[in-house]
Amino acid sequence: MSEPLGIAVLGSTGSIGRSTLAVIDAHPDRFRVTSLGANRNWQQIVEQAQHFQPDTVVLVDPSAAAAARAALRACGSQTRVESGVAALESAVSAANVRMVMAAIVGAAGLLPTLAAARAGKRVLLANKESLVMTGHLLMEQVRAGGGELIPIDSEHNAIFQCMPAGYLAGATPKGVTHVILTASGGPFRTTPAADLATMSPDQACAHPKWKMGRKISVDSATLMNKGLETIEATLLFGLPESRVDIVVHPQSIVHSLVQYTDGSLLAQLGAPDMRTPIAQAMAWPERISSGVQSLDLAAIGRLDFEPPDHGRFPSIELARAAARAGGTAPALLNAANEVAVQAFLDRRLNFTGIAAVIDQVLQHVEACPVRTLDDVLAADATARRFAAALIEPARGAFA
Ligand code: NDP
Numbered sequence: 001m002s003e004p005l006g007i008a009v010l011g012s013t014g015s016i017g018r019s020t021l022a023v024i025d026a027h028p029d030r031f032r033v034t035s036l037g038a039n040r041n042w043q044q045i046v047e048q049a050q051h052f053q054p055d056t057v058v059l060v061d062p063s064a065a066a067a068a069r070a071a072l073r074a075c076g077s078q079t080r081v082e083s084g085v086a087a088l089e090s091a092v093s094a095a096n097v098r099m100v101m102a103a104i105v106g107a108a109g110l111l112p113t114l115a116a117a118r119a120g121k122r123v124l125l126a127n128k129e130s131l132v133m134t135g136h137l138l139m140e141q142v143r144a145g146g147g148e149l150i151p152i153d154s155e156h157n158a159i160f161q162c163m164p165a166g167y168l169a170g171a172t173p174k175g176v177t178h179v180i181l182t183a184s185g186g187p188f189r190t191t192p193a194a195d196l197a198t199m200s201p202d203q204a205c206a207h208p209k210w211k212m213g214r215k216i217s218v219d220s221a222t223l224m225n226k227g228l229e230t231i232e233a234t235l236l237f238g239l240p241e242s243r244v245d246i247v248v249h250p251q252s253i254v255h256s257l258v259q260y261t262d263g264s265l266l267a268q269l270g271a272p273d274m275r276t277p278i279a280q281a282m283a284w285p286e287r288i289s290s291g292v293q294s295l296d297l298a299a300i301g302r303l304d305f306e307p308p309d310h311g312r313f314p315s316i317e318l319a320r321a322a323a324r325a326g327g328t329a330p331a332l333l334n335a336a337n338e339v340a341v342q343a344f345l346d347r348r349l350n351f352t353g354i355a356a357v358i359d360q361v362l363q364h365v366e367a368c369p370v371r372t373l374d375d376v377l378a379a380d381a382t383a384r385r386f387a388a389a390l391i392e393p394a395r396g397a398f399a
Contacts, residue, residue: 251300
């Protein structure tokens with residue numbers, strides 16, 4: 001039997017990271033955790049390290065890393081503990097790493113994801129923000145590094161599964177006219193427009209179908225998640241945004257579809273559980289068990305579909321405009337969204353203010369072409385400053 005494949009799990013303490021570790025745990029002959037990475041949750045990462053015995057643990061926060069180091073030393077663990085973003089980059093680039101789960105939330109995941117691509121690893125991409133920000137740069141790094149990128153987002157993973165055999169992300173697929181992203185509609189799918197402004201962070205994070213981290217839960221409530229996914233789909237599948245459709249499907253059973261030129265629609269169905277796309281991407285082109293039960297279609301009975309309501313949820317149109325504008329516009333959108341979502345979670349901005357802040361940033365901060373990573377980082381910083389100033393209590397327009 002061949003050696004288990006090394007896998008680095010970034011964002012191991014989060015929702016996707018924990019699901020990834022659950023799949024690895026069920027297949028010890030196939031996969032071995034080489035490194036774990038997170039920000040500051042040292043207690044949880046110490047437990048994970050004791051169980052999986054990786055070579056390296058990285059906590060970006062230095063004092064959390066010191067606490068993890070002391071705890072692991074006290075129990076005789078051989079695992080090295082490091083801190084900082086550069087340590088994440090070298091952990092994913094190590095020779096014994098075959099694949100990298102990129103599941104740090106937000107722009108913080110960008111540099112290690114790029115490093116994994118450059119080093120020719122299989123990038124299991126959950127951190128959609130890094131692709132939205134960098135656009136073609138990340139896909140070019142994947143090609144130059146000689147590795148692969150397999151989407152973990154359930155929608156893009158579903159589309160990947162419905163593509164012709166041998167398809168690799170980044171290419172323009174033959175015979176495909178559109179890809180269709182399904183959206184659950186989020187917790188406010190039927191909430192009247194007049195009530196949206198008063199919705200609380202806990203209400204926004206109470207997703208009806210998926211258990212996720214708080215940032216992506218708010219993105220699902222505003223439907224910005226579908227906006228980011230539209231941009232992600234254009235880059236993964238080489239299609240203009242006009243060929244990426246969205247349909248609301250409240251049951252979250254059909255995870256997305258591919259429309260072919262002969263009139264066929266191919267869909268992937270499954271329970272709303274991220275272990276399925278994670279296992280698919282880790283084992284591709286083979287299949288392994290994910291721990292998720294198959295569907296009982298007769299018990300489900302019906303599947304509903306409806307168009308998104310752009311009046312109550314303007315985020316999709318904002319993202320489409322950024323996709324059409326190109327250059328750094330998606331990075332501006334992403335940065336403004338991250339700042340606005342954090343302000344909403346901190347109760348410094350109301351729910352409808354999130355889209356309003358993004359709209360203002362897109363209107364007032366000029367996008368430029370993306371030539372290098374520095375163009376992306378500069379746009380990200382400018383949009384963050386502009387958005388923060390709009391929200392800031394003393395002077396902000398949306399406080
Ligand atoms: P969580 O909030 O549950 O977890 C976030 C993870 O990122 C944690 O491990 C956290 O570490 C780590 N992290 C946060 N900030 C930093 C930082 N500055 N440096 C290093 N690590 C950091 O998020 P999710 O698991 O829900 O989402 C992760 C990514 O996957 C997001 O990009 C999301 O859009 C995407 N995704 C998630 C899905 C889901 O079902 N949850 C579905 C599809 C995509 P710590 O615990 O130490 O703070």
